[in-house]
Amino acid sequence: MRQLTLFLALFITGKLAAQNIREVDICIYGGTSAGVIAGYTAKKMNKSVLVIEPGKRLGGLTSGGLGYTDIGNKYAITGLSRDFYRRIGKHYGRFETWIFEPGVAERTFQQYIKEGGVEVLYQQPILAAKKDGKRITEIQTASAIIRAKMFIDCSYEGDLMAKAGISYTVGREDNSQYGETYNGVQLREKHQFPDGIDPYKEPGKPASGLVWGISPDQLEKPGTGNKKIQAYNFRICLTNEPGNRIPITEPADYDPARYELLLRVVQKLQPKNLSGMLKIDLMPNHKTDINNNGPISTDMIGMNYNYPEADYATREKITRDHELYNKGLLYFIGHDPRMPEHLRKEMLQWGYPKDEYPESGNWSPQMYVREARRMVGAYVMTQANCESKEIVNDGIGMAAYTMDSHNCQRIVVNGMVKNEGDVQIGGFGPYPIAYRSIIPKADDCNNVFVPVCMSASHIAYGSIRMEPVFMVLAQSAAVAAAMAIDNHQSVQEVNVSKLQAFLRQKPLATDARAEILVDNDDSAHVSKKGEWQRETKGAYGPSMFISKSTGSIRYTPEVTRSGTYRIYTYVPKRSDLPSSTQIRLSADGRSARQVSYTPASVKVEGQTSGEWVDLGTINLTKGKKAYVEISSEGKDGEVVADAVLFYPQ
Structure with missing residues (x-):
């Protein structure tokens, strides 16, 4: 913070030594996952x-836990x-992997930077943006002035956008604004307190005051918009490998x-393990990605409202407060004598990994900023787009995740503590x-x-707002910037038609075979014989x-x-696969060779859904002669026919 304060002071007083003026075609602000991909593209x-x-590490949240x-x-x-x-998959000896350690992700992003x-x-936070009419001419950081023809804001906060005076909003719109049903105030059951949890320091005594973390605000009408922000936390990397484990000790200001x-929730629900308060997803090499779970967890609800518009010093304090709250939670679970012994013992199996984030005390420098500013641009994506009730024709990427909001406030409702704001609506x-x-x-x-x-x-x-989607959109932005x-x-x-065509023809931004x-x-x-039922759950693509x-x-x-x-075929996670699935491969449409796969070969561990199964290589010539045929002959289970991928060697 002292270094940043000095930079700001020097900038304000005009004492920056010999201004460092840089001129480039494209300036990208924010070395997040999106920023790295935009730069490479x-x-x-x-x-x-x-x-x-603005920080010291590339990759944002993807390399941050x-x-x-x-x-x-x-x-x-x-x-x-x-x-x-x-590329992550290659590191782990797989074709494709969506579960990985922070350090592996950070090194992979550095590969893109080096190759490109x-x-x-x-450590160059933006201080100002200068415009000539409707055009940004330069941005100013702590030690440089960057002039560019095009700018891409890849920050989680939208700081370049804001400095340039571009329209944006913060918080939740009223449902009526865009004809939605899941926006605004939402009191729902997911990640919710059970009935009967008393909100007062002395149970049953309002005069004693509210327990820490509860807001005195009143519950508004469902669907009402406000400026409250969904909660932030850290995606926590711990390890239970003794040789790599640093004990979780009492943090500052505990x-x-x-x-x-x-404690009150634990008394009420009596959880059998830590999953009642922590979502512990296992990573390679005995590590975790821990996320919020349950009514009270790693989300620091209601403590981030000022973050989107705050100055850097205030943001740094908010980030530090979230770090200490999360560290304190881990320490409390493992050490407070009021916690059940079986939960304390389970927590004490975990510690901070010695080989992750060594430059920041083995703790991620990237807080999970789920949402800050949002541009009000040429078109606003809404619930209607998610549900395909409105389909755009200028698509330059896709999304598919649940409409997901974490809780925005913790309040008293009918004399009980309740969380408000969590929404998880999928099915599209x-x-x-x-x-x-x-x-x-x-x-x-x-x-x-x-x-x-x-x-x-x-x-x-x-x-x-998912990291893979940000990277997709950033690549599209960089191609469009070059075209402009x-x-x-x-x-x-x-x-946009030419942009879409380029993205299809050169998905890796090179002339490599797609x-x-x-x-x-x-x-x-695709053609089929026999009776096949179309299913959507767990599929690659629509079905x-x-x-x-x-x-x-x-x-x-x-x-x-x-x-x-x-050649790969996609196999979703299913328990009813046959003992063997028979597949025919033909390069010329006449002769074919037989291959097969078994459930044991579908290695879905290390994946968040299904898996690509390797069927071997084939030499293909230009045209439409080749085929892959999945057969259900002699099946003793449900044969799955989903996507088939031809991957150039």
């Missing part, structure tokens, strides 16, 4: 690029975002009174995200993209086919570039 588009990172990746449906994740999870030759300036409500398939939602209105600015704090209502943002520069256009004038995906829903390339009689499903790829391809 822009370099592959032959543009000069500079990434400005969120290793148990929130996806919804892997079909929605394309391009370099998907490539990232395949992307320059990164660290106050057990902050966890009084946890992948849907397109509008190009217009990552660009400002023309009256605001014409040379900036905002792929992270993009234009969406609170509840729609809850579905879109080449054609001397504003961001509003970019030809993979060929044939999904079961692609009727032009999958389940056999109901003897038959087959044939996938016929359209090969545009000859070469050797490795």
Whole structure:
């Protein structure tokens, strides 16, 4: 904080030594996962690029603890975002992996930076943005002035966007604003206190005051908009490997009174293990990604309202408060004598990993900023888009996750403590995200993209705000920025059809052969014999086919570039797979060879859903002669026919 304060003081007093002025084609603010992918893409588009990172570490939350990746449906994740999870998979000896350690993610992002030759300036928070009419001409950081033709704001807070005077909002809209049903105030049962938990320091005595963490605010009418922000926390990496474990000790400013409500919930519910208060997802090498779970957990509800608009010093304090609250929670569970012994013993098995975050005391420097500012751009994504009641034709990426909001406040309702704001509504398939939602209105600015704090209502943002999706949108933004520069256009004038075509033809932003995906829903390339039932749950893409009689499903790829391809078929997590699934592979449409897979070969450990099963390699020539055919002959279980992938070697 002292260093940042000094930078600010020097800037204000005009004493920065010999101003460092940099000029590039594209300036990217925020070295998050999105920022890294945007920088790499822009370099592959032959543009000069500079990434400005306000902190010391690349990758944002993806390298900051969120290793148990929130996806919804892997079909929605394309391009370099998907490539990232395949690079992670290669590290672990797999084709693709969505569960990984923070350090592995950070090193993978550094690979992109090195391969792309992307320059990164660290510890450079933005101080100001200068505009000429509707165009940003430069931004100022603590020690540099960066001039660029195009800017991409990849920060979680939308600081460049705000400094440039672009329209944005904070908080929850009223349901009536966009004709939604899940926005605004929502009192629901998920992550909720059971009835009967007393909110007062002395039970039954309102005069004693409220227990720490409870707001005196009154419950508003359902659907009412307000400026309250869904809770933040840290995605916590711990380990139970004795040789790599640092004990969880009492943190600074520890106050057990902050966890009084946890004691009351434990007394009421008597949980058998830590899952009653912590969502512990296991990672490789005996590590965790711990997230919020239950009525009182790692979410520091109601303590982040000032964060989106705060200055850097205030944000640093809010982040530190969240860190100490989370560390205190872990210590309380393991050491407070009032906690049940079996929970204390279970907690004491865990500690901070010596080999993660060594530069920041073995604790993630990235707080989970689930939502801060959101641009009000050329198009606002809403609940109608998530539910496919409104489908845009300028999609430049997809989302598929549940409409997800964590709790926004903890209040007293009918004499009992209750959480308010948690929403988890799913049941829909992948849907397109509008190009217009990552660009400002023309009256605001014409040379900036905002792929992270993009234009969406609170509840729609809850579905879109996933790290893989941010990377997809950032790649699209970088390609569009390059196109705008080449054609001397504003961001509003970019030809979206050409942008979409480029993203399809060059998913890795290079001339490398693109993979060929044939999904079961692609009727032009899929034919079936026999009776197959269409199911959606657990599928790759909109659906999958389940056999109901003897038959087959044939996938016929359209090969545009000859070469050797490795073939994979997608198998979801299911307990009713047959002992063996028979598959025929043909390169020429005449001769075929037989392959098969067994349930044992579907290694879904290390995955958040299904798995790609390797069927071997095949030499394909240009055209539509080859096929892959999944057969249900002699089945003793439910044969699954979902997506088939032809991956260039």
